Structures are given as structure tokens and as C-alpha cells.
Amino acid sequence: MFCYQCQETANGTGCVLKGVCGKQPQTSEYMDLLLAVVRGVSVVDSELRKAGKTTCDCVNDFVIDALFCTITNANFDDDSIAARIEKGIEIRNKLMAKADGIALPDYEELKWNGDKSQYDKAYKKVGVLRTENEDIRSLKELTVYGLKGLAAYYEHAARLGFTDKELINFTCDALATITNPNAGQEELFNLVLETGKAGVKAMAMLDEANTKSYGNPEITKVNIGVGKNPGILISGHDLHDIEDLLKQTEGTGIDVYTHGEMLPAHYYPQLKKYKHLVGNYGNAWWKQREEFSSFNGPVVFTTNCIVPPLANANYKERMFTMNSTGFPGCKHIETGSDGHKDFTEVIEAARHSNAPTEIEHGEILGGFAHNQVLELADKIVEAVKNGDIKKFVVMAGCDGRMKSRNYYTDFAKALPKDAVILTAGCAKYKYNKLELGDINGIPRVLDAGQCNDSYSLAVIAMKLQEVFGLDDINKLPIAYNIAWYEQKAVIVLLALLSLGVKNIHIGPSLPAFLSANVAKVLVEQFGIAGITTVEDDLKIFGM
Template sequence: MGASAIMFCYQCQETTKNAGCDLLRGICGKDERVANLQDYLLYALKGLAAVAVRGQESGVTDPATDHFMAQALFATLTNVNFDAERIYQLTKETFARRDALRSRVHAARHAAGLQCKTPLPAAAGQSADGDIEAYVALGACFSSTINKHSDPDIQSMRELLTYGLKGLAAYCDHAYVLDHGDPSLLAFLHQGLAATLNDELGLNDLIQLSMRCGELGVQAMALLDTANTGRFGDPEPTSVSLGVRPDAPGILISGHDLLDLYDLLRQTEGTGVLVYTHGEMLPAHAYPVFKAFPHLAGNYGGAWWDQQRDFAAFNGPILMTTNCLQTPRDSYRERIFTTGMVGFSGLPHIADRAPGGQKDFSPLIEMALQSQPPLELETGSVMVGFARKAVLDNAGAVLEAVQNGAIKRFVVMAGCDGRQKEREYYTEVAAQLPQDAIILTAGCAKYRYNKLNLGNIGPFPRVLDAGQCNDSYSLVVVAQALAQAVGAEHINDLPISYDIAWYEQKAVLVLLSLLHLGVKGIRLGPTLPAFLSPNVAAFLVQNFAIKGIGNASEDVAAMMAGA
């Protein structure tokens, strides 16, 4: 076995020429060493998964290893971890956990007199020996995209399932940080990954597993919703400042981890340091617990892809809590910290909190006290906080607006933002939608249009921001409640269209979740995933009416006509 290229990756939307990054460095910024190490980590996790599934069949489980699977899989998402040494250590731990679990499973089966009908796959027995350079070389050899299945459609479905599982792992880890877990979700991470090694599974088997992944995606997002609202309260419609307070230094927090924000706010109380959110942390301002901190000053900058501009202008320290990290520039490299599963070689890392404790953010606070206030990038405000409870509490007004024609259509424009010029399409769609259309959004895709002056329909702004990408769950709950209120048999019968932007693997899970719910007619852009074979893409078109985006004016006309 050997690699046909220095690296190959096509898991994100911005992959080179919508075909695959196969040079020295990916569009995301990871080099070939990190790419190959991540490939080897994924291969090792598949071996661990196969052993864990054998353990499930034998009554042998290890909850700590189950959670580790979610964390390690999360580390392979786009823009999460660029630290070669940490990826290497995660792979070594994967092998150690695999071997320990395999010994327990073997002992249990031997004691029960059970015979193994099928051998474990090679990944379950791959040697753990080797230094980091050996792992780099092995990653190039064992990459699933290098050693492809002979059937391109099965290979495509394996990739779709794998990326959905990565999204599921991320949401599981977010929930577990807040002490909310579901063993069935972690068990499926093992089952799904192990299935990608099973040559006996055909196309229909993998399709069913992908739909199951979508079903559990809804379950995971509901779990995370419960975790967030149980800890921080239900989001409330809130106006968030986009400017800065020029008389005090600040700390900028980005990513998705609300508990990190809570720890940071508590530790900065009374210090004179302000806290600003960035990117997907914008929705935090709507939670009652965070609104109680007067030094939560506002939101700074835009979506993740603009961070190199935003971070350079901020002047103070920056904390990256989850995915959405770009290669740091020299202008702020000395001011950026990582935590959780995020990593980048050479950046200081804030260690995990002890059970029941807090993370120690004192290095950021000390740096902030020596920093200048941030430069102002913009002024004004945006509205957030239109999650499920806020909308459903006003269900009567929404229903009345639908019935009297004030609202003719809901357009779900959730998902991810990115760098490509083609994403201006979403700004154009938002601007061209007629005044009787409401935009439902979640995720960083909103930064393409949430600062436009689109007006209101009655008491509602025309952009209803439900929150982070995981809060797509809120949009589903709202649609289901609306369908019930108007007597529709299915949400597809509502005056609702889906114009989704995707970038990384959380968005893949959200897509699978929508497909599991039977949503049809989704527009997906800016491009369809490169890992979809022509036949798999045709299957999605035929069975779910998925379509690519087109001209903004034509798409707006089609959506308003129900097409």
C-alpha cells in the first residue's frame, strides 16, 4: 500500500476545485503531516470501534473509552486541531484503549465459551509501535481515501457516514462538557465507524446507517439543547452591540463552548477586563445567565473565515474553544490560546477543568490587563435569541401572521459560512426575498445577511436567529409545531423552503438529520460535497429532491412559488 499523493482530503466544502486537497497543504491550512496523522488517527479509531462493537455484543463496555471516541473523532474535524504532537498522542491513546478493551472482550468471550464467527478487521490489530514520523507515513498508507473501496458508490456512502459521525461526535462532546450524556449516541459512533470497515455491507446497508446517523443527530442536538438551556436558561430575543467600549481592554472568545464562556466571565468579574464574543459565540448573549454579566460587552467581527482580520484588530488575547480555527498570523500569534480539542503547534493550550471545577484562564486575564482596547470594526447591533421557546411562546402571533398573509414563506438559511465568493449568493437571496418572507437561521451562515436592514413583520425581525449550528434543532421544533398548528401532515406541507450552506462535518450531520425527518427539496450550496459519487448524488436527488443552488433571483422566485 502507498499514497498516490502527499495528502488527500475532501471532507470540507472548500476543498481544492471541489475535488480534493492533494498538495502540500489543504485549503484549511493543515499540512501533509497533520493530514496524514489525522488519517492514521481515524484508522486507529475505526479499529477501536470494531473492538468496541465486539464488546457490545459480549456485554463489555468502557464509558471512558466511549467518551474518548467522541473527543478524538472531534479532533479530526475541519479547523479543530492542527497540532501534530497532540494528534500523535491521541492516536497512541487510541491504540492503548483498543488493546486494553480487546483483552477484556477476549477474556469475557473465553469465559462464556463464545466463538468468534468473523475475525476482527486489520485495524483492530494494527501495531501501535512507532514514533510520530512513522505514524505520518502510516497515515499516508492507511487513509480511507487512498485505499478506496472498489465500488465508488460504497466508498462515497462510507465517507458520508464517516463525516456525519464526526459531526455527531462534536455535538456529543459539547453535551458531555455540560454533564449531559447518552450512551446510545456513543455506542453508535462505534457501530458506524466499524461499519466502514465491513466489506459485507452493501449500499443499502450504508444508506440505512446514514439515516440512522441523522436520527441520532436530532437526538444529539436535543440533548445539547437540554444541556445548554438547563445550565444557562432559555434564549431570549436580545439586541447585541457590535461596537466596542474604548475605555477597557478585552478578551475575545470564539467557537461554541458556552461553559468556557461562563468560566471566563466569572474569572474576569471585577478585573476591569471586558469579554467579547466572536463567530458562533454570538448567540450566547441571548442566554439569561450570560446577560447577567455586565462586562459581556458585545460581539466583535464576523464569521470564522474573517478571523485573521478580526483577531489582528482586537489587540487583546483570543480564546478558541472548539472548531473554526485558522492558521494564526504573526500579528496576533502571541495572543491566541486554544482549549478543549482545539490545537495548533506552538500556541499555548488551556488545560481541561477538573471535575466540578473551572478552567484556569488567568494567563489570558494577565495578558488582557497589559493590552490596548480593541479597535472598532463596526457599530450598531444585531438581534439574536429566537430559539424554539422564544418563537413558540409567540406561536399565536406567528400563526396569525401566516393566516392573514403577512408571512407568505419561511426560508431556512442555516448552516456554515466560508471564504468563497460564491457564498455572496446567500446575501443576495436574503436581500431579494420579498417583505413577506421570514428567514430562519442558525450557525455562522447568518453572517452573510444578519447585519442587513431587512425590517420586521409585525413584532418579528425578518431574520430569526435560533443560535449556533446545533440549534438547527430549534428550527425543526418550530417547523413541527407550526405544522401541527395549521393541521399539516408534514413539515414539507408548510410554506417553508430550505436553502442551506454547508462547510464542514457538523453541517453534514445537520443535513442527515433533516433527511431523516423527511425534509425534501433542500437547496445545498455553494457546491454539493466532493465525496458524493454521481450515483449517490443522484440517489439524494431522486429520493429527497436535493438540489444545488443557482442564480439568486431565480431561486428566490422558485422558493416563493413553493419549488
């Protein structure tokens, strides 16, 4: 196996024996094959469209789901990945039959017949290392990781009825380009930037889907303690799933708690109205082994990030996966033909569970997505004009288990009192329980929501640019100190670059998949940088 798609990759270079995330070599190899099949489907889809022929709607869901299921910590279930490979081969062959008369390129991705007995040989030709030139490999992988993030956001929006065929076509065309062994550096670099633009579109679509379905997020205090009823813990990013769960648990005497990235569900009027959505239990994804043990009730994963439970984990039996996620031995809840899920089994498991064990007490504040912040715009602009707020620091992105991430807690604590943190994603758990106070009633940590709500932060920045009459978004008093872990953070980064944001610092380490030359171009063109020490970085950011 070879995988270097996430921040925790072994030795900062690549996982080769087993994933630090727990991914087994065979799972990694199946994923390489699945990605090759997705590329094959995309090449034919792209060629058919170029020739003015119709393709097949089956491409849409297949490509999105397959990309999503290869994101870090989403799926550890080889059988479910193998099933996707088989489905993809069928789709590719169906498309190839339609391409009769079109000269298709001579790619490995169009030749493999999907023979399961050949998996262990076939993956070698199509994995990440198939591209020898490390700069070309870097640009291709940067594109595909961005597309994985895009696919995740697309899927959530699609489940709420929002789709965009242009985004699907872009995804397939981009995958077709990276399939070409002769694609050049310039073409691929432009593709990376185009992927960022498509990312903005996908994030805007998800923002529209979430807010049209559940209302605009509003300032909300979220309980972090527990009640006396048994509970169901729901993690991940899919708001459609939590709505289904809230509807089905209403009046049952079972409470619903959010975990990790599901915390922002509390900010939406049409979700917070459910009285039995009682709180957020625990922290970011990587603390789940302890927190799921003490939660006592069933846990449902709507998306990544799954940490493989230890062999003696007391919660494996009560762990359920959904959508693109999977874990061997865990129950997978399918989406029904009406687009909804049936949580009967989860509810039944909750009935036989004890109430959660309290691990902390109090409240956290959030709900500062663009609409809410723009309602406070006058107050914010006044505070900036009179010097009470001197700097905004975007600290969006991911949390993770590496000790080096304590930097972000220290950085938040060390910020001058006239700085405000704008956050989104699970990175916030590094500082959202600190008492950082407020400036003229404006909290010093403004949480917009999930990682996709980084879009909200961009909207806020563009609004401030307009209010202050600036010709360049980079003239705003905003610093970007972003933490990354997996591929959704990649599309967030590419999206910010495509909006013209410069001098973004990313940590706790730079991606292993950026070759020295690609990193150099990003530094020269966009001012991308890593992190150093809290003290030095504060100086670099002019604080």
C-alpha cells in the first residue's frame, strides 16, 4: 500500500505498512482500485459528452459516493468497497458500449476487467505511485483529494435535493485529465485552481441546501452536559440524517446528542426546535474511543471520521454506519428508496442503554454563519473602526490526535485581547471551551459551523471587504491560520485560494503530497506557509 492523503501520514511521508488511521493494506489497495474504476468511468463519460452523446445518470451518484468513501476514516469495510468496484466496472462497460465509434484513449483504467482474483496484482498499476514524476503526482493527487472533499459536500447537498450537473461534469473531466499519463504540469496546475473554483460552488450549494432546508444558523448556546434519558449519539456532517433521527425519536423518551462535526446542527432553527436534541457530547472525532465508551448508548456515523474501535471496545455492538461510511462487523443503515433512513434498530438499542455518563458540564456558543454575522455587521464594523477589534484570525479546519496540535490551543490563548477567532470545522474543539471573553458583546470565538461552513467565513470576508471599500480581500485585517487533517480541508484550502485569499498558514505540518516544487509554486504565488511557534507566528501575523 501507499497512501499519503492525510496530515497524520506515517513519518510525514506516506503509510506503507498500515495506515496510521487504522486502514489495512488490503483496504488501501481496494481503494486504489476503486479510484481507478472511478477514473475509467470518468474518462468514458467525458469522451461521450465531448462527442455530443448522452452518458448515464448512474454516473452521478457512483462517482460522488466512490470518491467520498475513500476519504480518510470514512470506510474500512473491504466488502462494501469491492461492491463499489464491481458496480463501477459495470457502469464503465455500459458507457463504453455507448461509445461505439468513438476512439477512446488507451488507458489502463479502461482495460481492467474487474476480476476479483486479480485485485492483488491490478492495484499495483493504478495506485498513487503509478505516476513516477513526483511533481506531476503531487498535482494529480492534490486535484483528486480536492475532488474527494468536493464529493463529500456534494453528497450532503444532494441528499437535501440540491444537485448540479456541471459540478459532476467538472469532476469527471478533472478525473479524466489526471488519468492521462501525459498530462503536463501547467495543465495540472490550472486544474488544481479550477478544482478550487468548483469547490466554492459545491460549498455554496451545500450552504444553500442547509439554510433553505433548516433556516439560517442563529446564535445558540449548546449544552455539553447530559440528561437522565438514554441517548443516541450522532456524528458526521449530514443534516438530513439528523433530521430523520430527530423525527423518529420524538416522543420516545430517548434523547439525541451530537458528536464532533454534528455540533452545528444545534444552530439551525428547524433542527434546534426538537426539545430532545439535548446537547453535544464530547469533542472532535479523535477522542471517540473514550467518549463513545462513556456515552453508553448507540452511536451513528453519517460520515467520516471513524476511528477503528479497539478489540475490547464496549461500543462496537452499538455502532452504526451510513452513507459512504462502513466498518466491518458494524450494522450499516441503508437509505430507503424515499431518501430516508429507518432508525428503528438504533432506537431499540437506545431503549436498552443507560443514560450517558457526564464527562463535562456547561455550554458552548456558536451559530455565527454568514447571515447571523451580517446581522451583527454594524457592531463589528464599529468595533473595527474604533480599534476595539484589530484582527480577525481564521482558524478553521480539522482537529486531530497529534500533540503538535496543542499549538492551536496555545495560539488561541496567546492572541491579543483585541483579536477575534473565526472558526469552522472540528478544529474549534482546540479552543471552543476556553473562556476567551468578548469584545463589546461580540464573542472572541465565532463558530460558523462545519468545515464546509468555511464558505460562510469567505462570505463574511467578502462582505467586510465591501463595507470597508477595499479593492483586495487581502487588505482586510484577517490572518489565516488553518489546521488540516483530511481531504475536506484540501477543498477548503483550494476554495480559499480560488477566491484570491493569500498568505494562508497551514499546519500542524504541510501535506506530504506537496512535492518540493509544487510547494514552492504555492509559496511564490499564494504565500502559503506552515506554522512555527506561537510567539513567532503572532509576530508574522502582525500581532
